[in-house]
Amino acid sequence: MKFTGYILAAATTTLSAAPTFAQEVSFSTGPAKTVIEGLIDCGSRSRPSAVGEITSEDGTVRTVPAATHYQTAPHAPDLYNACAGIEPAGLSDIDLDAIQTFDAGGTEAFTAYIFGDNYFELYVNGQLIAVDSVPFTPFNASVVKFTAQRPLNLAIMGVDWEENLGLGSEEGRGSSYYPGDAGLVMQLQDASGNIIAITDTDWRAQTFYVSPLQDRDCLVAEGQIRDSSSCSTAAASDGRAFSAAYWDLPADWMTAGFDDSSWPNAVAYSNETVGVDNKPGYTNFTELFDAADADASFIWSSNLVLDNLVLLRKTID
C-alpha cells in the first residue's frame, strides 16, 4: 500500500466523519509469488488455501487473494466442516448451547449463521469477532454466537479464494485457469430465535480485488464505481499473462461510523447461480438460509466471478 496515503487517510478519518477514502485503481500482471503454501491442510478433500504476494504498478505489495486474520483471529465455530469431521444432517443435530459465545461489547445475545464462498471475516461494531475456519474448500458453514449492543453494525470481508494466485482462477471445467465464483449468505437471530437480519440488497458491497482481467480496458473504475461487467469470465488454456486490479482498503472500513453511503448496494444471486445444490454445508441448513418467512440471498458485488475481495456492510437497529 502507499504508506503515506494510508497515514493521511487514517488521520483524516480520526478527525471527522470523513468521506470515503478516495482510491485509485492499480494493476498487476501475471502470477503472484506464493508466500504461504496453505493456511490449512485438508488433504485431497480440499484445494490448497495458499496466499501470495505481488507488487502492483503503483509499487504496493499486494497480498492475494487477500490479507486475512486467519492465523491470528478466532475461527468461527463449525456448523458444517467436512475437514474437521463435523457433518450434521441439519440444525437439530447440533447442540447450540455448547457453542462458544464471543463478546462484542454488549449484553444482548445474537446468533449468526454464515455460508461463504469461500471465506469471511465477521466484524460487529468494529470488532473482529471470528473468521471462517476453512479458507477455500471443502465448502463449510459457520455459527457465530455473540453478545453486543444495538445498533449492530455488521461488516464482513468476503474472499473468493484462488489456486492461481494473482490470476483469480483455479483448476475447473477442464481448464487450469477457470475463474471461480463467489457469494455469501447469512442469517442473524436474536436470543428468542427471531430472524432480525438476512443478507439482501439492503447491504452495501464494494470490491477491492478484481481478477482475472484478460483485457484491462474492460474495467470501468470511476470513484466508487468498479464495474467489470464488460470483462470476459471465460476459462483460458493459459491465464498467466492476465491482469488484476486492486484498491486499498480504507483503514476504518469495519467501524460503525464508516460512511458507506457511496458504495453500491449488494447484488443478490440465486442458489442456482452460486451453485450450492451439491454442497451439504448449505443444503443441510436450508431451514436457515432459505427460511420461508425470511429467505436470505447470496450477496456479493456486481461481478460474482471476477470480484474476489468484497467488503459487505449493514447496520441493524
Ligand SMILES: [Ca+2]
Ligand atoms: Ca469457507
Ligand SMILES: [Ca+2]
Ligand atoms: Ca436463500
Ligand SMILES: [Ca+2]
Ligand atoms: Ca472469482
